[in-house]
Amino acid sequence: MKILFMSMPDIAPLILHAEAIHMPNLGIASVGANIDDCHEVVILDLIRKRRGLRRYIIRILEKIHPDVVGLSSMAWQYDTCIRIARLIRQVLPDVKIVLGGYHATLMVEEIAASSDAGIIDFMVRGEGEDVFRRLVNALDGKDRMTDIPSLSYKQNGGFVHNDRAELLDLSTLKLPIRDHRRLTWGYHVLNSKIEVMETSRGCTRICNFCSIRHMYGQRFRTFPIERVLADLDDIYHKRKARWVFLSDDNLVMDRKRVMTLCDAIIDRGYRGLNLIVQADCISMSRNEEMVQKMSHAGIRSVFLGIENVSRKNLAMANKGDIVEASRQAVRFCHRYGMTVVGGLVLGFPDDDSDDLIDNLKFISDLDVDAVYCQILTPYPKTGIRQILMDAGLVVNADDFRWYNGMWANVKTRYLEADQLQYLVWYYKQTILGWWEPSERIQSRGKMWTAIWRWTFKPVARYFFDRKLRKIGWEGCYREDIQYLRGINRFEDLGD
Numbered sequence: 001m002k003i004l005f006m007s008m009p010d011i012a013p014l015i016l017h018a019e020a021i022h023m024p025n026l027g028i029a030s031v032g033a034n035i036d037d038c039h040e041v042v043i044l045d046l047i048r049k050r051r052g053l054r055r056y057i058i059r060i061l062e063k064i065h066p067d068v069v070g071l072s073s074m075a076w077q078y079d080t081c082i083r084i085a086r087l088i089r090q091v092l093p094d095v096k097i098v099l100g101g102y103h104a105t106l107m108v109e110e111i112a113a114s115s116d117a118g119i120i121d122f123m124v125r126g127e128g129e130d131v132f133r134r135l136v137n138a139l140d141g142k143d144r145m146t147d148i149p150s151l152s153y154k155q156n157g158g159f160v161h162n163d164r165a166e167l168l169d170l171s172t173l174k175l176p177i178r179d180h181r182r183l184t185w186g187y188h189v190l191n192s193k194i195e196v197m198e199t200s201r202g203c204t205r206i207c208n209f210c211s212i213r214h215m216y217g218q219r220f221r222t223f224p225i226e227r228v229l230a231d232l233d234d235i236y237h238k239r240k241a242r243w244v245f246l247s248d249d250n251l252v253m254d255r256k257r258v259m260t261l262c263d264a265i266i267d268r269g270y271r272g273l274n275l276i277v278q279a280d281c282i283s284m285s286r287n288e289e290m291v292q293k294m295s296h297a298g299i300r301s302v303f304l305g306i307e308n309v310s311r312k313n314l315a316m317a318n319k320g321d322i323v324e325a326s327r328q329a330v331r332f333c334h335r336y337g338m339t340v341v342g343g344l345v346l347g348f349p350d351d352d353s354d355d356l357i358d359n360l361k362f363i364s365d366l367d368v369d370a371v372y373c374q375i376l377t378p379y380p381k382t383g384i385r386q387i388l389m390d391a392g393l394v395v396n397a398d399d400f401r402w403y404n405g406m407w408a409n410v411k412t413r414y415l416e417a418d419q420l421q422y423l424v425w426y427y428k429q430t431i432l433g434w435w436e437p438s439e440r441i442q443s444r445g446k447m448w449t450a451i452w453r454w455t456f457k458p459v460a461r462y463f464f465d466r467k468l469r470k471i472g473w474e475g476c477y478r479e480d481i482q483y484l485r486g487i488n489r490f491e492d493l494g495d
Contacts (some may be wrong), residue, residue: 001140002040004066005032006084008077009046009053010488012404015341015370016190018487022047024187026196026247027101027128028072029176034129039136041181042066046084048184054087054492060183061091068136070124072101075380076404083493085119096139098132100124103400106214106381108152112159123152123159126215127168127201167216170201170223175231178239191448192274194243195235199228199261203249205280207305208318208383209345209376212249220253225264236270245276252283255290262297273298274444280305282320285328288335295336300444302333303341303372309362310355313348317384330366339440342368346424347376349393352414356423360431369438374405375424406484425477434461 007025011018025045032041042064049056069088073081085097097120104111105125111117124131131150137143145153149165178195187194200223202216223231235241252258265273275298284291284304294302306326308314314321326342333340342363346356363371378385378394388394388410395417396402396409403409408421415423434457437449468476 001068001136002064002066003032003035003042003068003070003136004060004064005041005043005070005072006057007043007045007047008071008073008080008084009050009490010077010080010404011047011050012076012406013484013487014372014374014405021189021194022187023189023194023196023245024178024182024184025072026176026198028070029178029182029196030173031070031072031100031128031132032181033174033177035133035136039140041177043177043182043184045182045184048186050490052492053490054494057084057087058091061088065092066095068096068098068139070098070100070128070132073099073103074101074404075103075106075400076402078103078107079401080488080490080493082116082119083490083495085116087493089119096121098122098124098135100128100132102211102215103380106211108159108161112152112161117159121154125150125152125161126165129173130168131165167219167221170221171227173223173227175227175234178234189243189245189276190445192243192445193239193241194245195239195241196245196247197228197231197235198247199223199251200248200253204253205250206318208316208387209379211379211382214381216249220250222254222257225261228261229264229268232265232268232270236273242272243274243276246278248278250280250283251277252279252287252290255283255287258290259293262293262299265297270298274300276301276303278303278305279329281322281325281329284332285325288332291332291338292336295338299338301339301341301369303343304329304333304368305343306363306366306368307343307345308348309359310348310351312350313345316348316387317345327366330368334367334440337440339369339438340366341370341372342366343372343374345374345376347408347410347412347415347420349388349391349412350414351412351420353423356427357431360427364432367438369441370435371428371432373424373428373432375408375420376410377403377405377407378409379403401488421481422474422477425480426473429473 005028007028028043032043035041071081099120104123108123108125131148134143134148135151138145149162152159152161202220203212204218204220235244277299279302281304307319309323311321330340344363346359378388393410395411408417411417442449
């Protein structure tokens with residue numbers, strides 16, 4: 001059978017410009033790699049084909065003529081996903097369409113009961129590698145759909161939802177697809193080639209704004225060190241990429257394992273390797289030796305979930321009091337030459353304008369190298385969603401297009417949603433200001449940071465200041481918001 005996997009083209013430029021970072025979708029690459037060899041698999045990552053989307057998809061469908069198309073989406077990508085599914089159905093009426101990813105996992109009952117159910121044949125919930133493999137075999141007459149855990153399939157005009165599967169033994173998974181079966185290329189962070197891999201899945205933290213537990217439960221599982229090294233060898237030697245994003249939800253859950261993994265990477269002797277990871281502040285603040293070892297292993301940038309300076313807000317998010325841990329974690333990272341992207345969440349129920357200012361001043365004083373600033377979002381099936389719904393603070397409960405952290409889907413007890421949206425934008429401009437690359441970043445990208453500092457930034461700043469004098473802050477805000485609202489519109493797909 002011929003299987004085509006697609007990931008969505010939607011982006012959320014919360015740190016840099018929409019075109020600055022394009023990373024491959026690891027989920028479809030992993031699911032596709034674990035299909036049995038007797039089937040033909042190709043993957044299409046639409047993040048690299050955002051222009052002329054309809055024409056491109058039709059051309060690929062007519063060229064490959066797949067038997068099965070697998071679509072993966074987050075909540076905020078679901079609208080685009082359904083529009084693409086309709087297009088696929090128009091071009092290939094008999095093709096089997098399978099929906100997977102976070103949104104299908106969290107919202108399977110709601111999707112099955114919606115009008116969208118008519119164009120979807122199957123849904124895969126949770127980890128997809130074994131479920132999708134068995135589904136393809138069942139369509140080929142070599143397995144039975146009734147026996148496949150975590151599969152939702154149609155029977156008598158409605159969906160049947162099989163029981164949830166056990167979590168996978170990660171040691172059994174094959175390396176993700178990064179060869180000719182991948183139809184899209186050119187993944188980059190700024191001007192450097194980048195790939196994505198994972199060394200673990202899951203997180204045992206209990207942050208109630210997060211959906212990870214719905215995918216993996218409250219468990220932390222690791223890939224064998226040998227498998228991680230094989231994956232890294234594939235990226236480094238065969239794909240010639242020197243930047244790698246480790247998509248682990250929280251790399252540092254197990255300090256001893258981090259040390260063992262770093263030693264193994266160091267022993268490999270990779271030259272010029274740059275790893276980007278995600279980590280929690282508590283673990284990083286308590287283990288300076290681990291942070292030092294991470295730096296020696298090539299970890300160059302760390303995303304830290306700092307979240308908020310308010311102890312009350314941190315408690316509501318089930319984060320605990322991590323303010324001092326955040327400071328210490330940033331100090332350790334900088335001490336050993338690692339850049340820090342600080343994650344910040346604004347718009348908690350008791351936030352007013354002073355709270356927004358305090359948070360942005362706090363993260364500015366931390367001297368992080370970049371800020372990932374989100375507005376609190378009531379993601380489906382999260383604990384925080386129910387709290388916000390019960391308090392009457394959710395202003396957009398079901399239009400998930402705007403659920404990517406950029407948009408105010410909530411209000412606070414002191415700020416309406418439109419006020420919150422504007423003030424977050426305004427204070428980012430006036431407190432954080434125009435991004436200035438730190439010495440750490442400049443040392444790793446002397447050419448592009450120099451171009452930014454001495455050419456692009458002054459020119460852009462000149463035109464912005466001129467526009468500011470002409471139309472004011474609110475006029476600049478309206479123009480910026482209008483642009484951001486249009487980046488995932490894809491009008492050629494139709495409604």
